[in-house]
Amino acid sequence: MMKAGKIRYIDFHTHNSEGAEDTVNVVNLMAGDDVPADFPANTLFSAGIHPWQLTDDNLSELQTELLLTVAHPHVVMIGEAGFDRMKGAGRETQEKAFMFQASVAAEMDRPMVIHCVKGWEDLLHAYREVKPSRPWIIHGFRGGSSLAESLAGEGFWFSLGSKGLNPEVLRTVSHERILLETDDSGESIADVYRLFESVAGYAPDQAERLIRNNFNSLLNYRL
Numbered sequence: 001m002m003k004a005g006k007i008r009y010i011d012f013h014t015h016n017s018e019g020a021e022d023t024v025n026v027v028n029l030m031a032g033d034d035v036p037a038d039f040p041a042n043t044l045f046s047a048g049i050h051p052w053q054l055t056d057d058n059l060s061e062l063q064t065e066l067l068l069t070v071a072h073p074h075v076v077m078i079g080e081a082g083f084d085r086m087k088g089a090g091r092e093t094q095e096k097a098f099m100f101q102a103s104v105a106a107e108m109d110r111p112m113v114i115h116c117v118k119g120w121e122d123l124l125h126a127y128r129e130v131k132p133s134r135p136w137i138i139h140g141f142r143g144g145s146s147l148a149e150s151l152a153g154e155g156f157w158f159s160l161g162s163k164g165l166n167p168e169v170l171r172t173v174s175h176e177r178i179l180l181e182t183d184d185s186g187e188s189i190a191d192v193y194r195l196f197e198s199v200a201g202y203a204p205d206q207a208e209r210l211i212r213n214n215f216n217s218l219l220n221y222r223l
Helices: 057-071 091-107 120-130 147-152 167-174 189-200 204-221
Strands: 009-014 023-030 043-048 077-086 110-115 134-139 157-158 178-179
Touching: 009 134, 009 178, 009 204, 023 077, 023 147, 043 057, 043 120, 057 077, 057 091, 077 091, 077 120, 077 189, 091 110, 091 120, 120 147, 120 157, 120 189, 147 157, 167 189, 178 189, 178 204, 189 204
Parallel strands: 009 023, 023 043, 043 077, 077 110, 110 134, 134 157, 157 178
Antiparallel strands: none
């Protein structure tokens, strides 16, 4: 599947399914989405019940659809799963959806990709209750250093886009738990790497090696 010797970049969370040969793209799917019949060799997928999908009536349907989606061998992570106090279904429904996905991730022994907007207390409560054996990665983290320090202390990982590359955050969290992403920004992952290098003080080969090693550690890969 992977042309490991050619990989320079890993886009941990993207909505762009057209990747370059030197990039591993982890494409986000929502419950009910089909994995494309054809996709580039260096493409992987995450799939989850996003809080924005939820209503107070469709949870059971989405649970069934998610199980069908994650059965595909290229779906290597569960999520986006999470809590959003600004959009989506009510708090109780979001919690039920999240805990269902946490149980799927545990049963399948997979990491989970987290979406969280103003729901940090709920996320921390769930983390402490589940005690996951595989990492939970907060995608698109844009919080400050105090929040990052608190989450890192619990064991969370962070996937950062260009708007999340805060010097104080990078001084606070272990770089061995950091990944980089473009999400739906339309940016190049290479540009996100260059910004990360500038903010963190890495040479290009150091940053590429760091993120590749982190990704390998997360998924037990050898890229």
